[in-house]
Amino acid sequence: MTEIARVERRSGRPRSEDADRAIIEATLDLLAESGIAGTSIEGIAARAGVGKTTIYRRWRGLESLICDAMLTLKGPLPTLSGASLRDDLLSIAEAAARSRESARNRKVYACFVGEMSRYPALDAQYRETVIAPRRELTRGALRRAIERGELRDDLDLEVMSEIVTAPTLHWMLHHPDQTPSRELLEQLLDGVLGGLRPRA
Amino acid sequence: MTEIARVERRSGRPRSEDADRAIIEATLDLLAESGIAGTSIEGIAARAGVGKTTIYRRWRGLESLICDAMLTLKGPLPTLSGASLRDDLLSIAEAAARSRESARNRKVYACFVGEMSRYPALDAQYRETVIAPRRELTRGALRRAIERGELRDDLDLEVMSEIVTAPTLHWMLHHPDQTPSRELLEQLLDGVLGGLRPRA
DNA sequence: CCGATACGACACGTGAGCGTATCGAAACAA
DNA sequence: TTGTTTCGATACGCTCACGTGTCGTATCGG
Numbered sequence: 001m002t003e004i005a006r007v008e009r010r011s012g013r014p015r016s017e018d019a020d021r022a023i024i025e026a027t028l029d030l031l032a033e034s035g036i037a038g039t040s041i042e043g044i045a046a047r048a049g050v051g052k053t054t055i056y057r058r059w060r061g062l063e064s065l066i067c068d069a070m071l072t073l074k075g076p077l078p079t080l081s082g083a084s085l086r087d088d089l090l091s092i093a094e095a096a097a098r099s100r101e102s103a104r105n106r107k108v109y110a111c112f113v114g115e116m117s118r119y120p121a122l123d124a125q126y127r128e129t130v131i132a133p134r135r136e137l138t139r140g141a142l143r144r145a146i147e148r149g150e151l152r153d154d155l156d157l158e159v160m161s162e163i164v165t166a167p168t169l170h171w172m173l174h175h176p177d178q179t180p181s182r183e184l185l186e187q188l189l190d191g192v193l194g195g196l197r198p199r200a
Numbered sequence: 201m202t203e204i205a206r207v208e209r210r211s212g213r214p215r216s217e218d219a220d221r222a223i224i225e226a227t228l229d230l231l232a233e234s235g236i237a238g239t240s241i242e243g244i245a246a247r248a249g250v251g252k253t254t255i256y257r258r259w260r261g262l263e264s265l266i267c268d269a270m271l272t273l274k275g276p277l278p279t280l281s282g283a284s285l286r287d288d289l290l291s292i293a294e295a296a297a298r299s300r301e302s303a304r305n306r307k308v309y310a311c312f313v314g315e316m317s318r319y320p321a322l323d324a325q326y327r328e329t330v331i332a333p334r335r336e337l338t339r340g341a342l343r344r345a346i347e348r349g350e351l352r353d354d355l356d357l358e359v360m361s362e363i364v365t366a367p368t369l370h371w372m373l374h375h376p377d378q379t380p381s382r383e384l385l386e387q388l389l390d391g392v393l394g395g396l397r398p399r400a
Numbered sequence: 401c402c403g404a405t406a407c408g409a410c411a412c413g414t415g416a417g418c419g420t421a422t423c424g425a426a427a428c429a430a
Numbered sequence: 431t432t433g434t435t436t437c438g439a440t441a442c443g444c445t446c447a448c449g450t451g452t453c454g455t456a457t458c459g460g
Contacts, residue, residue: 012435013427019437035315037237042417051438056419107317113373114311115235152398155391159384163367163391170366173313184359191355191363195395198352212405213457219407242447251408256449 015058022048023055027069032107036066036115036122067125073108074130075099077137085145086193092138093168093185106176113173138165164192215258222248223255227269232307236266236315236322267325273308274330275299277337285345286393292338293368293385306376313373338365364392 026048030039041062045052059065078095080088100106116123138161145151151160167188171180226248230239241262245252259265278295280288300306316323338361345351351360367388371380 011429011433013437015436016427035235035237035318037235038318040417041419045438049438051440052419053421053439054437057436061419110317111314114314117307117310117376118235118238149398151396155396156387159387159391160396162371163388163396166366166370167363170370171362176317187356187359188363191359192392193396195397196351196355196360196363196393197395198349211403211459213407215406240447241449245408249408251406251410252449253409253451254407257406261449 019048019050019054020058023050023058023065024069024072026050027065028073028104028108031066031069031111032104035111036119039066041065063119063121066119067122070112070122070126071129073099073105077133080137080141082144085141085148085150086189088141088145089138089164089189089193090185092134092141092165093189094182096134096168097172097180097185100172101179103177106172110173110176135161164189167192219248219250219254220258223250223258223265224269224272226250227265228273228304228308231266231269231311232304235311236319239266241265263319263321266319267322270312270322270326271329273299273305277333280337280341282344285341285348285350286389288341288345289338289364289389289393290385292334292341292365293389294382296334296368297372297380297385300372301379303377306372310373310376335361364389367392 023044026044027039029047030043034043039062041052041055044050044065045055055065059068075095075098078091080091082088100109112126116126139157142151142157142160142164146153168180168185171184171188223244226244227239229247230243234243239262241252241255244250244265245255255265259268275295275298278291280291282288300309312326316326339357342351342357342360342364346353368380368385371384371388
């Protein structure tokens with residue numbers, strides 16, 4: 001909805017879809033390199049090989065454009081097998097890792113953490129379309145696991161959700177030049193689920 | 201070391217320590233409000249009520265100034281009682297929470313996450329003077345706990361360190377408008393140490 | 401008092417990005 | 431072909447920060 005209405009086409013030269021793609025790609029590239037504050041319409045136009053007019057004709061401004069670019073960043077939500085809590089959480093972690101496979105995407109996520117709060121429209125859309133569905137996915141998996149007796153029921157769901165997701169996200173955030181191996185994801189998850197104290 | 205050498209004082213008007221303090225405070229304020237990219241010498245001078253000359257006389261440039269400002273951000277390292285792993289880790293978590301008590305400091309930390317990598321000198325100093333000592337403190341506590349049999353010894357120390365610190369740091373990073381209660385810190389820590397599966 | 405240095409204030413020219421406007425050419429519908 | 435719309439390019443006036451230099455004033459040592 002941030003894009004300017006594409007009114008019913010009647011006549012004249014149609015808008016180039018190549019330009020659309022080039023603009024979005026250039027936006028993500030610049031976000032990764034220079035952060036939100038360092039990304040400008042002029043820079044995007046130059047990198048995309050496009051006139052500024054072409055951008056202003058499609059988006060209201062920088063924030064709208066970044067909103068749209070952001071949406072192309074996130075992959076599809078994983079479908080959970082439901083076989084076990086471990087399987088579900090591993091699927092979620094792997095989906096997160098997959099959307100951070102390219103160095104560019106990792107850097108874009110990193111710059112969002114600190115800068116997003118200064119761009120309210122962007123922040124709201126990010127929370128609603130990216131964070132919230134994934135959060136709900138995790139909470140659902142945890143709820144089902146509690147019902148099946150796979151999880152303690154004496155801890156707040158919010159606290160458990162934090163414990164389960166934080167190590168993976170924290171690792172990925174602070175290792176922007178690496179991709180976590182499947183082994184690492186499993187080690188983190190198993191450590192979290194089983195606990196760090198020796199079983200008596 | 202980033203500060204311009206304060207040569208042997210001989211005569212003339214001495215530099216104002218009030219100006220020093222005002223400059224550092226203004227720098228941290230602006231970092232919190234606008235991030236690194238949005239912080240300028242002009243802005244700092246204006247907010248501190250100081251001439252630009254006064255800043256350029258003391259620091260080589262913006263990055264040097266931010267380096268010095270950053271050092272005033274971190275409180276002292278906590279001393280660990282060594283009584284138990286839980287006590288030690290709780291002390292570490294509380295020290296981290298304490299240095300994030302003010303909303304301003306929380307926002308400064310948040311902006312560092314995404315932007316720091318674009319400022320190599322700043323990044324190196326931050327890792328060396330802030331992150332490394334705290335990391336070593338945690339690893340030491342974990343090592344001693346393994347020796348005492350308080351911890352599993354089948355997990356990589358790196359992985360355990362990640363699991364132990366991530367939930368607290370992740371929570372604080374994504375709740376920049378709150379301070380974690382002692383109860384929350386304990387819940388997170390106890391969940392991590394005890395694990396999320398029910399004890400058989 | 402005198403020389404030295406720091407103080408805040410202000411001005412300089414430079415460069416970047418803003419959002420808008422205008423250009424001739426290109427790509428479509430009728 | 432004609433009319434319409436988009437294309438990339440370029441230029442506009444505006445604002446902001448850069449780093450430097452220069453004011454007159456304030457504060458120190460000797």
